[in-house]
Amino acid sequence: MATGDGSGGFAQFATSRHQALYRYAYLLAGERGLAEDLVQEALTKTYVAWKRLDDSANAEAYTRKVITNTAIGWWRRKSWSAERPRDDVPELAGARDDEDVTARLWLWEELRALPPRQRAALVLRYYEDLTETETARVLGCTVGTVKSQTSHALKKLRARLGPDAVLIMEMVVAK
Template sequence: MADFDDFVQGRGSALLRFAFVLSGDAHLAEDLVQEVLARLHRRWDRITAMDHGEAYVRTAIVRQFLSWRRRRAYRETVLAEMPEPAGLDEPQQSVVARDQMWRMLRGLPRAQRAVLVLRFYCDLPDDEIATLLGCRQSTVRSQAARALTRMRALMTEEGVHGNG
């Protein structure tokens, strides 16, 4: 299984980043990647024979993230209110804005969050997102529209200024 070991060594960090952006939680991201890689290890030769190893692994990560079992076990809690960004210098404002964006993204339903991550982080077109999620392109578009509408509403509620 040298191919598998090489894949994990070469692409493991990128898969962790992907899972982190998807889940918003470093520990959950590690669990997702570890669980998916453990499951796929036994059939790695068949997966790489299809010549889409990384895409297959990413799909498995997304599906595991969206699974009912994970949804039930995964709990998010807000521990503190964000400080107001007024009076902060530019790097601090950037950190606060990024944190606000993470909180809003985590507030979305899992399917909507997955669509936004796949669209904006992975830069995938709707047809590829639909294939990954096992749904139609129209579902991807409606999930994205709902997610962006919700994010805009949250930005208005929290007084966050953005470009969209």
């Protein structure tokens, strides 16, 4: 919530939401350094727009939209199909056994192979548990586009992972 000059409300927002924003950026980018850059860029743009944002819900959606659009822009400008260094998936807290970790790593690699907007739609819908309307707001598109991006992404996952792709994804995300 904006204060007189906006800096107090922004500082509270940035501090309280940083971890969730970083997690979202990491799931989109797959690299810690790039995720940190995305969050920093998004928070800078959010600070500039802070006076226009009515409340923290608008700020959250705006910041996630900036993260998404910035990531997609970076992917378009770079050759993302070329081999490049990347982080390994971090050790998962609460992983029960090697099979659980293997399923997560397997799904992670398949998600990384999806186009950026499809990956963003899946992360927002299934991992962040946003509604179609909230996802559309973050992505800056219509609900129909969210539905089609999600549908296309799930179709690609089913083709690569088999008919149990959605069950695998739900199992992995639920843990």
